[in-house]
Amino acid sequence: MSETTESSVMPAADAEPSTRMNMIQAINSAMDVMMGRDPDVIVMGEDVGYFGGVFRATAGLQSKYGKTRVFDTPISECGIIGVAVGMGAYGLRPVPEIQFADYIYPALDQLVSEAARLRYRSAGEFTAPITVRSPFGGGIFGGQTHSQSPEGIFTHISGVKTVIPSTPYDAKGLLIAAIEDNDPTIFFEPKRIYNGPFDGHWDKPTQNWSQHPAGEVPTGYYKIELGKAKVVRPGEALTVLVYGTMVHVALAVMEEAGVDAEVIDLRTLVPLDIETIEASVKKTGRCMIVHEATRTSGFGAELSALVQERCFYHLEAPIERVTGFDTPYPHSLEWAYFPGPVRIGEALKKIMKDA
Structure with missing residues (x-):
């Protein structure tokens, strides 16, 4: 890890x-x-x-x-x-x-x-x-x-x-x-x-x-290696995979819900730090993926497949995805389009049901 x-x-x-x-x-x-x-x-x-x-x-x-x-x-x-x-x-x-x-x-x-x-x-x-x-x-x-x-x-x-x-x-x-x-x-x-x-x-x-x-x-020179995720919130009960804006959304929701979630900022999608993801999911036994893009063929589908392939015997609940909708981007309803507390909360109830 x-x-x-x-x-x-x-x-x-x-x-x-x-x-x-x-x-x-x-x-x-x-x-x-x-x-x-x-x-x-x-x-x-x-x-x-x-x-x-x-x-x-x-x-x-x-x-x-x-x-x-x-x-x-x-x-x-x-x-x-x-x-x-x-x-x-x-x-x-x-x-x-x-x-x-x-x-x-x-x-x-x-x-x-x-x-x-x-x-x-x-x-x-x-x-x-x-x-x-x-x-x-x-x-x-x-x-x-x-x-x-x-x-x-x-x-x-x-x-x-x-x-x-x-x-x-x-x-x-x-x-x-x-x-x-x-x-x-x-x-x-x-x-x-x-x-x-x-x-x-x-x-x-x-x-x-x-x-x-x-x-x-x-203010000077430094760099962050591509292909390395960051655990922005350690936890034991749930792994949350996010990137970009959704990092902040997930952190706020998990804090408010009081869930002991481990939030991982992927930072780079390709190359992907699958080792950090795998270690976290094997520890928590649960995985939620949150991204703003549409659900079908979104990067969350690839993440879900990878977690399933590598962590199947460690999973204690189905993997949950919270994403944008499979619709053209709404102009006046974009704040309903964003994954937010309501939809992430619904996914939390499902994934933590028997925890």
């Missing part, structure tokens, strides 16, 4: 003191640090230059590093990723931004047919060290074209890594690790927690994000 705290965090000797950052600031800091360390790191995408990105994640980078290293692109996701693949093959480390995850579909051919296969097709002569950043999930009432959670699609693509942070500290460390990795990485950023955590009212948005403290994040 690899409960990852200090062991998976690899700070460099030039790490600087920490400061308070929200996730947007931490992501900006990661790109700033890497651009300062490596002249081959390039930031590109729609409105990432002068404007600093629709969520301000790239603010100030163009003025600091110039228009040849931070530049705006046409509104062509296929073109953005195609250019990035070529840059990576040439030896650069591009960090393209797709403005919303919902817009990434025109780039699928470049990601699947080119980026994911380049290392294998060239027998290792070329690689695609690109890190595709994109905000995903709901939280801004963006409706069907600004709120999707397509992570399950990318976990199916051999040769692509999929990373989803849940805290500012993890966001910076994981992004640095992704940029340094020689294979393509999809880096999904949960925009519901971009500016800070939510309060305890998980069925509606908080009105005062700024009142909640952000995380302590080192």
Whole structure:
């Protein structure tokens, strides 16, 4: 079992003191640090230059590093990723931004047919060290074209890594690790927690994000190893597998319910830290999976299959999944769409019935 705290965090000797950052600031800091360390790191995408990105994640980078290293692109996701693949093959480390995850579909051919296969097709002569950043999930009432959670699609693509942070500290460390990795990485950023955590009212948005403290994040270089989950809440009665925004939702619900649940933040879906998952489920005998994406063919289905295969004789109750619904994303009802206290509570009653 690899409960990852200090062991998976690899700070460099030039790490600087920490400061308070929200996730947007931490992501900006990661790109700033890497651009300062490596002249081959390039930031590109729609409105990432002068404007600093629709969520301000790239603010100030163009003025600091110039228009040849931070530049705006046409509104062509296929073109953005195609250019990035070529840059990576040439030896650069591009960090393209797709403005919303919902817009990434025109780039699928470049990601699947080119980026994911380049290392294998060239027998290792070329690689695609690109890190595709994109905000995903709901939280801004963006409706069907600004709120999707397509992570399950990318976990199916051999040769692509999929990373989803849940805290500012993890966001910076994981992004640095992704940029340094020689294979393509999809880096999904949960925009519901971009500016800070939510309060305890998980069925509606908080009105005062700024009142909640952000995380302590080192201002210098450090990275978190890809493929290492984190036990964010130890427990003995139930294992809860989550990532992104749902980490905070699950923690709040488990605390309120008073369940001795072990909450595991997966952090990276591919590569997956199956060893930590297996050890936890064998200890608790119960497993709940919570994610925002639709239920059918969501990543929770893969998690459920893996737990079933590896922990069948240790399970004391059926595995429960709490997910988004198999419907187009609702604009006005997105807070009903999110897994929250009611639906997670119902699953808790089922899974803990005979405990």
